[in-house]
Amino acid sequence: xxxxxxxxxxxxxxxxxxxxxxxxxxxxxxxxxxxxxxxxxxxxxxxxxxxxxxxxxxxxxxxxxxxxxxxxxxxxxxxxxxxxxxxxxxxxxxxxxxxxxxxxxxxxxxxxxxxxxxxxxxxxxxxxxxxxxxxxxxxxxxxxxxxxxxxxxxxxxxxxxxxxxxxxxxxxxxxxxxxxxxxxxxxxxxxxxxxxxxxxxxxxxxxxxxxxxxxxxxxxxxxxxxxxxxxxxxxxxxxxxxx
Amino acid sequence: xxxxxxxxxxxxxxxxxxxxxxxxxxxxxxxxxxxxxxxxxxxxxxxxxxxxxxxxxxxxxxxxxxxxxxxxxxxxxxxxxxxxxxxxxxxxxxxxxxxxxxxxxxxxxxxxxxxxxxxxxxxxxxxxxxxxxxxxxxxxxxxxxxxxxxxxxxxxxxxxxxxxxxxxxxxxxxxxxxxxxxxxxxxxxxxxxxxxxxxxxxxxxxxxxxxxxxxxxxxxxxxxxxxxxxxxxxxxxxxxxxxxxxxxxxxxxxxxxxxxxxxxxxxxxxxxxxxxxxxxxxxxxxxxxxxxxxxxxxxxxxxxxxxxxxxxxxxxxxxxxxxxxxxxxxxxxxxxxxxxxxxxxxxxxxxxxxxxxxxx
Numbered sequence: 001x002x003x004x005x006x007x008x009x010x011x012x013x014x015x016x017x018x019x020x021x022x023x024x025x026x027x028x029x030x031x032x033x034x035x036x037x038x039x040x041x042x043x044x045x046x047x048x049x050x051x052x053x054x055x056x057x058x059x060x061x062x063x064x065x066x067x068x069x070x071x072x073x074x075x076x077x078x079x080x081x082x083x084x085x086x087x088x089x090x091x092x093x094x095x096x097x098x099x100x101x102x103x104x105x106x107x108x109x110x111x112x113x114x115x116x117x118x119x120x121x122x123x124x125x126x127x128x129x130x131x132x133x134x135x136x137x138x139x140x141x142x143x144x145x146x147x148x149x150x151x152x153x154x155x156x157x158x159x160x161x162x163x164x165x166x167x168x169x170x171x172x173x174x175x176x177x178x179x180x181x182x183x184x185x186x187x188x189x190x191x192x193x194x195x196x197x198x199x200x201x202x203x204x205x206x207x208x209x210x211x212x213x214x215x216x217x218x219x220x221x222x223x224x225x226x227x228x229x230x231x232x233x234x235x236x237x238x239x240x241x242x243x
Numbered sequence: 244x245x246x247x248x249x250x251x252x253x254x255x256x257x258x259x260x261x262x263x264x265x266x267x268x269x270x271x272x273x274x275x276x277x278x279x280x281x282x283x284x285x286x287x288x289x290x291x292x293x294x295x296x297x298x299x300x301x302x303x304x305x306x307x308x309x310x311x312x313x314x315x316x317x318x319x320x321x322x323x324x325x326x327x328x329x330x331x332x333x334x335x336x337x338x339x340x341x342x343x344x345x346x347x348x349x350x351x352x353x354x355x356x357x358x359x360x361x362x363x364x365x366x367x368x369x370x371x372x373x374x375x376x377x378x379x380x381x382x383x384x385x386x387x388x389x390x391x392x393x394x395x396x397x398x399x400x401x402x403x404x405x406x407x408x409x410x411x412x413x414x415x416x417x418x419x420x421x422x423x424x425x426x427x428x429x430x431x432x433x434x435x436x437x438x439x440x441x442x443x444x445x446x447x448x449x450x451x452x453x454x455x456x457x458x459x460x461x462x463x464x465x466x467x468x469x470x471x472x473x474x475x476x477x478x479x480x481x482x483x484x485x486x487x488x489x490x491x492x493x494x495x496x497x498x499x500x501x502x503x504x505x506x507x508x509x510x511x512x513x514x515x516x517x518x519x520x521x522x523x524x525x526x527x528x529x530x531x532x533x534x535x536x537x538x539x540x541x542x543x544x545x546x547x548x549x550x551x552x553x554x555x556x557x558x559x560x561x562x563x564x565x566x567x568x569x570x571x572x573x574x575x576x577x578x579x580x581x582x583x584x585x586x587x588x589x590x591x592x593x594x595x596x597x598x599x600x601x602x603x
Binding site: 219220 | 294297368377378386398421422426499500502
């Protein structure tokens, strides 16, 4: 305690100008067919006219990077978006100012896949971890479809792989050429609503038909094919400063 | 006035310190860790990676890891601890079993390897599917045919045990119990199991001499076996197809991990240390004795497999005498001081929870 008192008296003498900060709240909204995803309920159509229901939808967001006057690296943040949550939001404290670039990874970087037991979002208890071939499931979609020829007509996509040719981790990059910038204001919350549109999961760079790929639960070329569409999953709906 | 200020500050400090002490006294005992160092035997290579880089090795962490290792509560039925299949007297392999017993009378599909010198391995399992020692236990714990349990359920069980709360606090600074701490503690036990005191090691250190038969076996070993079973670990930790046919589980080995057809039927080269007590042999325990293993290399290798190791294309030529000499050399790799080391044995009375050999 004595040390603490001494420490605080020293810090009073410093004359560093405090950086004014605000909060960036990244909200993830999962949609399909133009509607918010509702688990175990709604029926959706994919690009090929295959109908499906969704029972589980989970994916990792990590390595968030914001660029304004300076680059702000939020490498330490790992967030598991889960459609079962009421809201999926990441809150970041940032210096006030305008930011013209936002990037993040869909998935978990290779370092965290190789560094042993993790906790919080990366806890293997979140059921996003392969125990027999170490690595995180980056994107998990489970459901059912009449188009599926798998047992119980299930869809089971556990998309993962962090090494070499099997790496499915995808960098999502938003550059704001002009307004709306992401503007962080002192002591205010700026909310950026990011839509993850499942309609783009099935087509784009590769065609993922439920009839052909009802189950994909290992690393490999099939998972890599699925991940080819990851880049187009995300778009920014709105950016607003909350009152 | 000045005196009063000094007194009030002193009082404030005393009260604060008492408060801090009270806050730390959560009823789960002290946190006073004793730092340990991984023992690296002289003349051994340094481990390829530091498995304790993010896991401070302490006596308290080791003891907690040991308790978890011997605790049947890590399995669905409370019977199958890590030690159930990794028995110390068998260098932490399953003694005299081709496959190991899991919950619900299940069987594993692979032979349980001995656990020693793991700090020198960058990948674990016969197929190398595990990339870090901390996450290895997740595989047997959650496998339906092994321990068949979930992490949620294990944590629920051990959180109710005050002894665990005290040990987690002693190891990690507070009594919080989570999967990460549990796995790190187990790694503190398994990763420090170092076996380096066999007769072979004593000979190398000038403390013993080989018999002439063992000596000739060592010469044979160096010419015919040492390129894969590389000294001093007696494995080069590579994956190789040693010419066995595909087994009844259609176990393709390394290919299942890398998805590369060039890795078909490749398995990790096991260490020959303690081989005398880790029988039966091979990834599925299909060969019962050391002489039979040597015979496989002499006459049993199926040579028309595309991924067969290039060193085995012509099998390994050995005379009967050389074969016997080799067996005697391999016996010199048995480390009884490791297999009987009380430090690695369960503390307290776990005899009822873990009957060991008798049960099987």
